[in-house]
Amino acid sequence: MSQRYDHDAVEAKWQKKWEEARCFEASEDHSKPKFYGLIEFPYPSGQGLHVGHPLSNTAIDIICRKRRMEGYNVLFPMGYDAFGLPTENYAIKTGIHPAKVTEQNIARFRSQLKRLGFSFDWSREVNTTDPGYYKWTQWIFLKLFEHGLAYKAEIPINFCTSCKVGLANEEVVDGHCERCGGEVVQKVRSQWMLRITAYAQRLIDDLDAVDFIERVKTQQRNWIGRSEGAEVDFALAGTEDKLRVFTTRCDTLFGATYMVMSPEHPYIEKYRDRIENWAEVQAYREAAARKSDFERSELTKEKTGVPLKGLNAVNPATGREIPVWISDYVLMTYGTGAIMAVPAHDTRDYAFAKAFNLPIIEVVAGGDVEKEAFTDCETGRMVNSGFLNGLEVEQAKEKMIAWLEEQGIGARKVNYKLRDWVFSRQRYWGEPIPLVHCEKCGWVPLPESELPLVLPEIDDYTPSDDGSSALSRAKEWIHTTCPKCGGPAERETDTMPNWAGSSWYFLRYCDPHNDKEFASREALDYWMPVDWYNGGMEHTTLHVLYSRFWHKFLYDIGLVPTPEPYQKRTSHGMILGENGEKMSKSRGNVINPDDIVAEMGADSFRLYEMFMGAFDQPKPWSTTSARGCRRFLDRVWRLQDMLSAESGVRDDLKASLHGMIKKVSEDYEAMKYNTAIAAMMSFVNDVYAKGDITKEEFHALLTLLNPVAPHITEELNELLGYETPLYASTWPKWDEAALVASTVELGVQVNGKVRARVTVPAGLSKEETETQVLAAPEVQPWIEGKTVRKVIAVKNIVNIVVA
RNA sequence: GCCGGAAUGAUGGAAUUGGCAGACGUGACGGACUCAAAAUCCGUUGGUAGCGAUACCGUGUGGGUUCAAGUCCCACUUCCGGCACCA
Numbered sequence: 001m002s003q004r005y006d007h008d009a010v011e012a013k014w015q016k017k018w019e020e021a022r023c024f025e026a027s028e029d030h031s032k033p034k035f036y037g038l039i040e041f042p043y044p045s046g047q048g049l050h051v052g053h054p055l056s057n058t059a060i061d062i063i064c065r066k067r068r069m070e071g072y073n074v075l076f077p078m079g080y081d082a083f084g085l086p087t088e089n090y091a092i093k094t095g096i097h098p099a100k101v102t103e104q105n106i107a108r109f110r111s112q113l114k115r116l117g118f119s120f121d122w123s124r125e126v127n128t129t130d131p132g133y134y135k136w137t138q139w140i141f142l143k144l145f146e147h148g149l150a151y152k153a154e155i156p157i158n159f160c161t162s163c164k165v166g167l168a169n170e171e172v173v174d175g176h177c178e179r180c181g182g183e184v185v186q187k188v189r190s191q192w193m194l195r196i197t198a199y200a201q202r203l204i205d206d207l208d209a210v211d212f213i214e215r216v217k218t219q220q221r222n223w224i225g226r227s228e229g230a231e232v233d234f235a236l237a238g239t240e241d242k243l244r245v246f247t248t249r250c251d252t253l254f255g256a257t258y259m260v261m262s263p264e265h266p267y268i269e270k271y272r273d274r275i276e277n278w279a280e281v282q283a284y285r286e287a288a289a290r291k292s293d294f295e296r297s298e299l300t301k302e303k304t305g306v307p308l309k310g311l312n313a314v315n316p317a318t319g320r321e322i323p324v325w326i327s328d329y330v331l332m333t334y335g336t337g338a339i340m341a342v343p344a345h346d347t348r349d350y351a352f353a354k355a356f357n358l359p360i361i362e363v364v365a366g367g368d369v370e371k372e373a374f375t376d377c378e379t380g381r382m383v384n385s386g387f388l389n390g391l392e393v394e395q396a397k398e399k400m401i402a403w404l405e406e407q408g409i410g411a412r413k414v415n416y417k418l419r420d421w422v423f424s425r426q427r428y429w430g431e432p433i434p435l436v437h438c439e440k441c442g443w444v445p446l447p448e449s450e451l452p453l454v455l456p457e458i459d460d461y462t463p464s465d466d467g468s469s470a471l472s473r474a475k476e477w478i479h480t481t482c483p484k485c486g487g488p489a490e491r492e493t494d495t496m497p498n499w500a501g502s503s504w505y506f507l508r509y510c511d512p513h514n515d516k517e518f519a520s521r522e523a524l525d526y527w528m529p530v531d532w533y534n535g536g537m538e539h540t541t542l543h544v545l546y547s548r549f550w551h552k553f554l555y556d557i558g559l560v561p562t563p564e565p566y567q568k569r570t571s572h573g574m575i576l577g578e579n580g581e582k583m584s585k586s587r588g589n590v591i592n593p594d595d596i597v598a599e600m601g602a603d604s605f606r607l608y609e610m611f612m613g614a615f616d617q618p619k620p621w622s623t624t625s626a627r628g629c630r631r632f633l634d635r636v637w638r639l640q641d642m643l644s645a646e647s648g649v650r651d652d653l654k655a656s657l658h659g660m661i662k663k664v665s666e667d668y669e670a671m672k673y674n675t676a677i678a679a680m681m682s683f684v685n686d687v688y689a690k691g692d693i694t695k696e697e698f699h700a701l702l703t704l705l706n707p708v709a710p711h712i713t714e715e716l717n718e719l720l721g722y723e724t725p726l727y728a729s730t731w732p733k734w735d736e737a738a739l740v741a742s743t744v745e746l747g748v749q750v751n752g753k754v755r756a757r758v759t760v761p762a763g764l765s766k767e768e769t770e771t772q773v774l775a776a777p778e779v780q781p782w783i784e785g786k787t788v789r790k791v792i793a794v795k796n797i798v799n800i801v802v803a
Numbered sequence: 804g805c806c807g808g809a810a811u812g813a814u815g816g817a818a819u820u821g822g823c824a825g826a827c828g829u830g831a832c833g834g835a836c837u838c839a840a841a842a843u844c845c846g847u848u849g850g851u852a853g854c855g856a857u858a859c860c861g862u863g864u865g866g867g868u869u870c871a872a873g874u875c876c877c878a879c880u881u882c883c884g885g886c887a888c889c890a
Contacts, residue, residue, distance in 0.1 A: 215806095215807055215808075218806065218807060218885095219807075219885065219886085222805090222806060223886075246890065248890065327888090328888085329890095330888080330890075331888080334889045335889075338890095339890045341890085346890070347888090352888095415889075415890090417886090537884080541885085612815070612828095613815060613816055614816080616808095617808085619816085622814085622829070625828065627829085628827095631828090632827095634843090638843090674816075675817065675818095675826080675827080678826065678827035678828075679826090680827095681826095681828075682826075682827065745823090746823090748823090749823080749870085749871070751870080752869095753871095792822090792870055792871080794822055794871090795819090795822060797871080799822080799871060800870090
């Protein structure tokens with residue numbers, strides 16, 4: 001009898017062996033085909049790993065282990081995205097330097113990850129807070145600056161009142177800070193911005209060339225929010241000025257009965273003297289300024305606004321004067337900050353017109369504008385619209401654009417919802433922005449020789465009361481000389497957001513110890529692009545979009561070989577608590593991976609996470625189900641007591657074995673890990689029913705199971721007497737011929753209902769099958785005395801239609 | 804409101820993409836082993852009726868297409884994600 005399966009001993013043994021053999025380190029032999037598998041490097045929080053990390057990691061670990069067995073040179077690296085607020089907040093509280101906290105947290109993460117047996121290439125570990133790494137983050141920033149893609153702007157930013165830090169739009173969730181949940185308000189600050197909008201169209205277009213799961217593509221497209229339309233100039237009566245608007249419905253121009261400007265529109269100040277109700281206007285603007293973007297958009301109900309008395313616009317289509325209003329439903333940050341209002345065909349304009357009794361003119365027939373706005377573009381026909389009358393909406397748009405261009409008062413225009421990326425953080429624990437401000441020369445980049453610009457040692461990490469970072473108090477560090485003129489200059493005290501280091505880390509993995517370049521061109525040519533990248537959906541509009549943008553920029557300036565960083569992007573579903581709710585400390589339903597590993601071992605844990613359900617769907621945790629996975633590994637372990645005296649693959653197991661090889665091979669590739677594992681369970685059940693297994697059959701099973709449960713399978717492989725460890729073995733191939741059984745059981749339907757089963761020899765033609773089935777005794781009771789109208793034989797089904 | 808995803812036994816989930824619904828696991832029940840328990844092994848387990856073979860019903864709801872629908876079409880309901888006054 002074999003010994004009991006002792007997961008601790010087995011797993012420790014093999015983890016040590018792998019480390020000593022360095023068998024998962026990527027080779028620099030560039031003649032072999034490569035595979036670059038990637039998972040999002042974790043933020044090393046104080047809490048350690050949660051159950052979601054191993055889900056993503058195991059999924060790609062399986063693919064990487066399989067690829068190695070298929071002969072690929074595999075790069076599967078790991079690192080830490082370690083700049084960020086929780087560490088800094090902890091430092092503020094305790095006074096311990098964030099670098100020190102980071103180091104401790106990384107040590108914990110590393111040991112947890114090693115305990116789970118992932119086949120990472122640990123020799124390539126990166127850490128975004130290491131000056132040797134962030135030197136290159138700063139370097140790339142300088143390249144962006146050099147090419148005009150980094151600029152400083154006075155803009156209203158999202159400001160978290162609790163973190164005292166500016167946030168990108170992507171980091172604001174329901175008017176609250178994504179990280180701490182604090183209230184977010186608008187604050188005007190001078191901020192570094194990255195011109196991601198310059199890449200908006202390419203970020204959409206190039207999605208066609210990559211293999212991302214569809215929901216990632218759609219979500220990115222929606223976030224970028226392309227919309228096609230036209231810009232149109234409306235003359236302001238009695239002035240030389242034009243009020244420019246953006247519209248997607250220029251076909252409805254004849255129906256524009258008033259205009260609305262955002263309360264921040266510069267024309268309001270400009271025409272202050274003409275505005276007769278200035279006090280009222282000013283009061284409205286002040287009230288709007290006090291509201292955050294969130295408040296302004298949250299209360300979708302009541303429309304508010306004030307007319308600008310004394311200022312009228314002229315509808316260029318009708319020549320009529322129409323009033324100009326201001327309202328906070330028009331955003332200064334989109335389009336031109338002003339709109340033409342067509343209440344008959346826009347629901348917001350309709351609500352506004354109803355609230356303030358403004359005229360509603362129908363210009364697209366087909367709805368009932370007495371009741372509601374008619375916004376359908378498919379069925380309507382133009383009316384009350386001069387030269388557009390009778391046209392369909394799409395035709396009318398084209399004709400209107402042509403007319404506008406001819407008149408010189410408008411043009412085709414594409415707008416995007418995507419905004420430029422607010423890149424400054426008023427925080428200590430981030431990459432310093434390597435620029436200095438000189439009175440004479442303005443913003444001057446540091447020369448490359450001065451990189452990395454290292455964070456200075458300070459005692460107090462708290463942001464300053466004026467909202468600037470703790471760095472603003474490091475006077476010695478701040479005061480420097482201008483690299484250009486040698487005069488006195490000051491360093492930038494804002495740091496980069498934590499998305500900076502993660503925007504290019506996959507490049508560093510290709511050549512992580514290079515101190516001359518961020519990565520050698522040779523390494524990049526060989527390894528890039530990432531072949532398969534798995535990560536969370538929450539990063540779709542943040543990290544994935546940002547890193548695509550950086551990568552495209554680096555491609556444009558000739559530093560990387562591919563226009564896209566990731567060839568394939570997949571995403572896992574969230575693991576919920578046992579009660580089906582999201583895991584959280586406050587709900588008290590958090591599962592700690594350490595506990596599970598201690599109880600049943602890393603292999604069982606990995607196996608369970610892969611077996612739980614569809615990889616991309618959310619699914620609840622169940623510790624009892626996890627124990628079922630442990631039970632399966634116990635059954636596999638005991639197969640060593642069931643070794644047959646025979647050898648080779650026996651005929652009666654051949655179909656079952658090859659079926660399993662095929663199923664597992666294909667299902668791994670499709671991330672259908674749950675059904676792959678079910679197939680192996682079925683095979684083991686077959687073996688138990690049969691009573692014994694040969695060494696060769698067992699070895700095939702172990703090879704297939706190895707990517708999911710690497711430790712136990714290596715141990716059994718060794719116990720079986722195989723000298724080559726599984727990690728150095730070859731992935732098995734299935735034999736299609738072996739899959740064909742000698743007989744097939746057909747389900748026989750009569751009028752669509754299964755009535756009988758008939759076993760016939762395999763490989764019969766359709767006609768022969770039909771003849772045999774109609775003659776089969778099991779079928780007779782159902783067709784006797786009836787007319788057989790039709791017989792359909794498909795796959796394993798024969799349907800007989802009788803009357 | 805818009806864009807995605809989902810709804811299948813007590814339960815997590817399968818179903819070769821139109822072809823025998825419920826694979827595999829959990830739980831439950833029964834049996835074997837044991838002085839006993841645990842562990843293990845072997846069964847049973849969608850519902851209703853029947854001793855039974857069997858019959859009828861059954862994939863959120865209502866219609867439809869088809870020899871055949873969990874799968875396709877139309878109209879809904881509920882839940883989960885994302886976006887949201889984007890002109």
